[in-house]
Amino acid sequence: MAKEEKFRERTAKTAEDSAVTNYESEAIPYSTKSSTPPGRLTLKEYNESLSRKRAAEHKGYIAQFEDWLLSDKWPELDACYILAGLIPKSMEADEEKLIRVVDGDRPTSSDISEYHRIKGIWLSSNHEKSNPEKFVDSGSMDLSGSVRPEYAYIWGTERGIKSPWLDSAITAGKFIVEDKALAAISAQGEIHHQYFVGLQLMIALEESRETIFDWAFLLFRSLQEKKFISSFSKLGLEDLSDAVACARYHVLSNSIGGVSVEYMEESNKKAWVRFRYPRWIYSGAALCGIPIEVSRGYLKGWYAHNGVSLGNPNLGFVCVSEDMTGQFGLCGYFKEYDHKLSSNQLLRFSPNERVPEFSSASQPKLSDEVWGKRRLVEAKRNYSVSYFENSLLALIEVAGIDTARKYGERVGRLIGAQYYQSLAKQIGAVEGGPKESAEFLATMMTGLSIECSIHADDHKVAVIRHSIPKFLQNSGHQHSDVLLQSWIEIWRGTIISCQIIMETDCEVLSEKNELRWTIRVK
Known part of the structure; x- marks a missing residue:
């Protein structure tokens, strides 16, 4: 391993020295002379380079990289190179030449600098080398061990190291990564999402149409006031016209939550949005049980208020299709008129208008550099959690605390019970008694960045x-205990769903901001 590191480090230095010469010669990328100056390609090498680039454009990486993806272990040094986008030209132990994963070219000075940066972070990290899920061989000195490829990838993503060549391989099914932490984050997003859907159905079943509208209006108005303007800078909308900025906001912000929305821009004063099925807000068959007042409430609460928030009295929203009417999903456009709109003109319905043709080339997209895989999974979870929190706060205001508590806790227990099997499968949990249930909860809590302590002395109590x-x-709300108790019921529900009948007590330790669960066989 010491010999291998010596070869590779010498190659890195050679590549760094030649990078400047190589880039000084870009005007004439190859030489036809029999004696080729340093840093210049022969015509044959140049053609080979073009061929590699064409192949890599399709996959996101060169063909040689697939040999490394098939390996069940990477030497630590090679793991650092791969995270920096470099690999040896071949898998021979004494291979000296390094090439770039994305195009097969020689590394640039910035590539080498990135490698040194990643290696420094790797050396300063605690890797738990005795853990067989992370290391195949711990090695006797620094960088002399062999690491699981999936661990190297997860380690990198947790530290903000972008590896789009590995992301492309994962998407193509060439590189399998089972990230339990990401699975728990995703599972938390799913259970809070389904809670929100369940709460909509409960309110639709128990309350009047007027109450349903008022609840949806208040929920989406509160979200609009909290999130709309504050997100403009993050989403790069500050320099756009108001109509275009509004439409793009709803496309980008919803895509963070995993919601598919299409964008069509007619002019800088008129821009369309169309929500595609399946609808996130009315997940699954719930679409058939939620009344149109929910849709009307959020259109009035949010879309009609965008112009007011922007200080533009001429901006309104026109809805041409709705989800519950059997048309083609929620669709409409933001338009800036030549005159001030009255309050009842901020939202209009015009179902017979023709929708512009969609072009994927004009679709706004989140930056891959800013929105990596882990950040998107975390953002999707936060999106769902926000709806859990704000839907209950709005219900307290509209229906009163006692009704909100009754619905909130009932929905929590039912949704927890209904989705336990799905959650357990997602995070790799094993069904069993109190100990296994405590371990399930502990794994789920990692999805909220919460560490747990478990004490299970026998098989009957944990x-x-x-x-x-x-x-x-x-939450900053005087009735925040309603949110907490409704949330606790989600996890009670998961435990009552188990084959072994158990009872669960949850004590709120207010002075420590902690919860203590006692799970026992009934």
Whole structure:
């Protein structure tokens, strides 16, 4: 391994020295002379380079990289190279030449600098080399071990190291990564999403159409006031016209939550959005059980208020299709008129208008550099959690605290029970008694960045403690205990769904902002 590192480090230095010469010669990329100056390609090498680039454009990486993807272990040094986008030209142990994963070319000085940066972070990290899920061989000195490829990838993503060549391989099914932390984050997003859908159905079943509208209006108006203007800078909307900025906001912000929305721009004063099925907000067959007042409430609460928030009295929204009417999904456009709109003109319905043709080339997209895989999974979870929190706060205001508590806790228990099997499969949990249930909860809590302590002395009782999630500590609402108890019922529901009949007590330790669960066989 010491010999291998010496060869590779010498190659890195050679590549770094030649990078400047190579890029000084870009005007004439190859030489036809029999004696080729350093840093210049022969015509044959140049043609080979073009061929590699064409192949890589399709996959996102060169063909030689697939040999490394098939390997069940990477030497630590090679793991650092791969995370920096470099690989040896072949898998021979003494191979000296390094090439770029994305195009097969020689590394640039910035490539080499990135490698040194990643290697420094790797050396300063605690890798738990005795853990067989991370290391095949711990090695006797620095960079002398062999690491699981999936661990190297996860380690990199957790530290913000972008590896689009590995992301492309994952998408193509060439590189399998089972990230339990990401699975738990995703599972938390799913259970809070389904809670929101269940709460909509409960309100639709128990309350009047007027109450349903008022609840949806208040929910989406509160979200609009909290998120709309504050997100403009993050989404790069500040320098756009108001109509275009609004339409792009709803495309980009919803895509963060995993919602598919199409964008069509007619002019800088008129821009369309169309939500595609399946609808996130009315997941599955729930679409058939939720009344149109929910849709009308959020259009009035959010879309009609965008112009007011922007200080533009001429901006309104025109809805041409709705989800519950059997048309083609929610669709409409933001338009800036030549005159001030009255309050009842901010939202209009015009079902017979023709929708412009969609072009994928004009679709706004989130930056891959800013929105990596982990950040998107976390953002999708936060999107769902936000609806859990704000839907209950709006229900308290509209229906009263006692009704909100009754619906909130009932929905929590039912949704937890209904989705336990799905969650357990997603995070790789094993069904069993109190100990296994405590381990399920502990794994799920990692999806909210919460660490747990478990005490299980026998097979009949288990105790688990963890901090209360921050979003339940910081709601700033005088009735925040309704949110906490409704959330607790989700996890009670998962446990009553198990084959072994168990009972669960949850004590709120307010002075420590902790919860203590006691799970026992009934």
